Amino acid sequence: MSILITTAGSYGDVAPYTGLGVRLREAGYQVAVAAHDAYAPLVRDAGLEFRRLPAGPSGRGPAVRRRDLVRTAATFAKELGSALTEAVPAGAEMLLMSTTTAPLARHVAEALGIASLDVPLQPNAPTGDFAPPVGGARSLGRWGNRWAGRAALAMVDRVFGPAEAELRERLGLPRASAGALRAREAAEGRTVLYGFSTAVVSRPADWRPGLEVVGNWWPHHDPGGTLPPAVEDFLAVGAPPVFIGFGSMAAGEGERLGGLVVAALRRAGLRGILQSGRAGLRAESDEGVLTVGELPHALLFPRTAAVVHHAGAGTSAAALRAGVASVPVPVAADQPFWAGRLARLGAAVAPVPFAGLTADLLADALVRAVGDPSYAAAAAAAARRMSAEDGAGAVVGAVERLMP
Secondary structure, three states, X not given: OEEEXXXXXXXXXXXXXXHHHHHHHHOOOEEEEEEEHHHHHHHHHOOOEEEEEOOOOOOOOOOOOHHHHHHHHHHHHHHHXXXXXXXXXXXXXXXXXXXXXXXXXXXXXXXXXXXXXXOOOOOOOOOOOOOOHHHOOOOOHHHHHHHHHHHHHXXXXXXXXXHHHHHHHHOOOOOOOXXXXXXXXXXXXXXXXXXXXXXXXXXXXXXXXXXXXXXXOOOOOOOOOOOOHHHHHHHHOOOOOEEEOOOOOOOOOHHHHHHHHHHHHHHHOOOEEEEOOOOOOOOOOOOOEEEEOOOOHHHHHHHOOEEEEOOOXXXXXXXXXXXXXXXXXXXXXXXXXXXXHHHHHOOEOXXXXXXXXXXXXXXXXXXXXXXXXXHHHHHHHHHHHHHOOOHHHHHHHHHHHHOO
16 A cells, blocks of 8 residues: 655655654555655655655745746746656555645546545635734734635645646646635545644634644654764753754855854853754854754754744744743744744744844843743643644544545
8 A cells, every 4th residue: 555745845844744654654554755855865764765856946046026936936836746747656545745735736646546635734724713824923803814815825826726737638637726626625525634733723613624633743753863972962061052943944144143143142141052954054163052953853852941943833843842932033934823823822932033133132032931931831731732642643544544
């Protein structure tokens, strides 16, 4: 029984599906993950087969206007459609689809006559409870939130629509708009399993049956794994440090951010572990600061005093799971939404927008996050609720019901 998981985007868009893939493999399925080449080691280290997809648009460089970004993304969508068709292994019986691949992957599954299941990491269905995550953390009222949710879907259709039409024609499928397909899926009660915790976002009461919030699936790491010796040595010689990382954000700003972060740590009287990430964050010759590469959050975060992060969905959840306070510094996309959720829970200080980040602002936020135990207590309370959820297990159960 063969399953292909399809995902595209940044590290945070891909890593959780490695843990989901491992659970499916343990349940007896043959599992492959289709993603960009950069994540091949991540997939293979989890013991899963890797299938190649193209890299998505970075959103940087000359294409800075929204119109240009939409055009760039639409061009990528056409390339992604072709790659998804080629990525499906012979004999595959089911596709699991992330938010970024579902608009195209569902047509591939339909053409092949195999089952498919949406497993997004963000609440992308319109609701009156909150505005769509890509719209930020501010509520527009129940009517406004629903309108904004539908507008967000219309933007997705604008980006993917031409690629979907071209793909359906190439696959020999009848013409069908994205809106018509969504209406059909809603009428059928199609299952969508959302991979985040109800401790962070409760299931909206106005969602249709079939849309379920089941809990996170976590990035895979070796159960017997340990942190590198240099990290263990650093942790052993002083008070718990602050973790600081911006994930896939802020490319090329490592030198500026490194100086800012070191200054903030000194003013706050704290030690720090800097994760270089895409920004290339680093600190030169500072006794109280250690620069590291990619490390399992599940191993490191519980041993920190607080976590400074870009408020991506996965990092936000990992900080809660570890029971530590957050200092969210959202950069773009859905990050203000998750930053707002952490603050609403009481597990984070008020978000510090990346565009206005200074050493003084960061130092003040760190002093509050580390000095006030209520933030860690709120994170620990959320962690207890999250521990009762089994998101990956819910997906395994759904696959067993849907697999022919």
